[in-house]
Amino acid sequence: MRTRTLLLHAILLTLASLPSPYAQAGEHGYVSAEDGRCSVWAPSRLKPEEYALRYTGGCKNGRAEGKGKAEWLYRYAEMKVKSRWEGEFRNGVFLNGSDIKGSITPIPGDQYLIPMGKVNGADLLFISTSEQDGPLELCRTKSIRLVLPAGVSAADEDKVKSLMLEAHQRYRKTCPDTGRDLNLGIHTEAVLPQPNHMLPNPIAQAYMGPAATQVERYSNKAADQARQEQARAEHERQREASRQQFHDFSRRNNIQAWVTLQQLDENPFRWEGQTVGVVVRLERMLTRDRALIRSALRDRFAPVQLTGITPNFPGSQNSVLLAATVGKREPLPDSGDKNPTLATLHHLASRTCDKPHCDDWLMWARSDQDIPWGEPFKAR
Structure with a gap:
């Protein structure tokens, strides 16, 4: 039994080493002719398992070149010629009458x-x-x-x-x-x-x-x-450019801190007498030189009073960059004793912004580290 197994194994190895009865497929689709001298590029259905190639004519570097004739023989129909290509070949490819120079x-x-x-x-x-x-x-x-x-x-x-x-x-x-x-x-x-x-x-x-x-x-x-x-x-x-104009505005007006209206409303005494920068929007005029203003940042908080302005102060549709001195809490004009007092700012300088929230002036600031709201600010 062992001898028979070894004999069968030897026969299989011998058969595997023999040349295939089919023409061999070359590099990436090239098929060798029966005589092994030259190869031709084969379209996908002309597989060497089903078709043999017979070629006569010019050959260069193992591939059909120049004048030649290729015949594709169908193995399962007594090697009948399935297709015949005769004419110019280039790099193993049949030009099929096309005027191709390269x-x-x-x-x-x-x-x-x-x-x-x-x-x-x-x-x-x-x-x-x-x-x-x-x-x-x-x-x-x-x-x-x-x-x-x-x-x-x-x-x-x-x-x-x-x-x-x-x-x-x-x-x-x-x-x-x-x-x-x-x-x-x-x-x-x-x-x-x-x-x-x-x-x-x-x-x-x-x-x-x-x-x-x-x-x-x-x-x-x-x-x-x-x-x-x-x-x-x-x-x-x-x-x-926005960073430069922001710092120029801060330097020209000697702004000591940029604050939010929320910070001012919570504790205006921290900055009392100092020049601060704020980003605001008009809510309404109270008198010819006094108005209620709200934050023009993306927060919505209680208003504060702004004094020292004129009726030409930008309207509610505009955001404003404002330099102002921080005053005391004051009641609204003619409000009586029952209304609460509001933090008060005195206008020093202002610039109307082109974009909502003054993004054209603040676009350079990506974090609170760039503008440390409520902390001492040093213009560059």
């Missing part, structure tokens, strides 16, 4: 990356396809790719769109009878299959119909990123 890079999935010259300095590439059991069809194009020349930024949308239009026109001239919409993609580096055989995604793309005269369904990641960076830079510029 090299061709076949890609799994019945796709072919085909250089088609230049468009205004940019490399033009067709990504064409084939039937699953047929040869390359140049105008059966999945998309067009453009590789930008050195010195041209993908964020230059005018240039990118111009190149897309030129590429579209070149394609329609090469393939005038094609009525399908065309996908156009922009790259900044050479378009090469990745390790997973997929092509890199374009940084900008558009879709254009046969009669289109302008790019459609356009997107550009590089331009979007440039706009975002520009917006961030502009935001930082505005933040710095």
